Amino acid sequence: MTDAPARPRSLAELFVAFTVLALQGFGGVLPVVQREIVERRRWMTQEEFIEEWAVAQTMPGPNVCNLSLVIGSRFFGLRGAATALLGLLLVPALVVLALGSIYSHYSDHPRVAGALRGMAAVAAGMIVATGIKLAATLRRHPLPLAVTLPLAALGVFGLVVLRLPMLAALLVLGGTGCVLTWRRLKP
């Protein structure tokens, strides 16, 4: 399977598709992108989706935004990339700002403040869990766990305890990881 069976007919269809899927995504849009773009609309094959996702994940920037750029650009070039990204962000941004504004009028209410405190605690746990889930992929990493786990632990120590700027951690620890991996991979 090399050709995706279908494609969006217009920029408007692309925009609406990304707006609709973004509005379905609570706590993560990626699963919805896969279901809508690959399974329902058939704009990409499963294989193409996985390849593009790997690049989107590797590059800086929000993963799902990166993915929308790639999907949009393959159908309509630069205009398509911009349309898909705007579709993903515009209406949801208005929704988030509206919710934020409503919330700020009631932030003195103890139940509302309490509810948000509870949600913030869950959100913190969600992010840690995502990190732990990703850590499982280190078992298939070219470098042994004896190298990758200390590297990750050093990163946590630097960022949480020493409060290192992210850029320093990226350059030093990320760079170390890349160089070590490069040496391990067969040319």
Next chain:
Amino acid sequence: MTGALPAQDLAIVLAWHDWLDLFAHYLMISLMSVGGTIATTAEMHRYLVEQHGWLTQTQFNDSIAIAQAAPGPNVLFVALMGWNVGLNAGSYAAAALGVLVTLVGALLPSSVLMLLAANWGHRNRERRAVRAFKQGMAPLVIAMLVSTGIILGSANSDFATDWPLYAVSVTAALVIWRTRIHLLWLLAAGALLGALGLL
């Protein structure tokens, strides 16, 4: 500044060079956001809350919680932080400017890079250097995510009174890690516990 604004705990003055500084910082954050913008939360916290004091700890945490609870990409927490910085500066116009500055800053460099890299990376995906970069970043990406969660979860630093919050965070992390339950149920449970005054 105007009566229509909700009461703010923080009033700040932002000169034009402060806005430029904010924009420049988000351009940099964009380039650092390997693993997603959420992975740079620690850096945003250092800059907005600790270094400049443009955002209160509560506003910072609430921005993330509201964006997580709302539909849409999680990156929209950036827009909400920009909105709150603008509100702290005293007007809805500043809030709109804050959204524009932070969101465009956080997305522009990474989007340009992504589009350039998408073609190139696809053509050269078997190359050793490409594979080394993709895979070599993995340990740090994981560290960034775990650190972000810990910093957010430990914002309430008094363990003696805030231990239920820590318990909720740890429980949520364990449940998400070990099960496939929809995240929305957990957020709802956290909200319910908080609304009942248990946290």
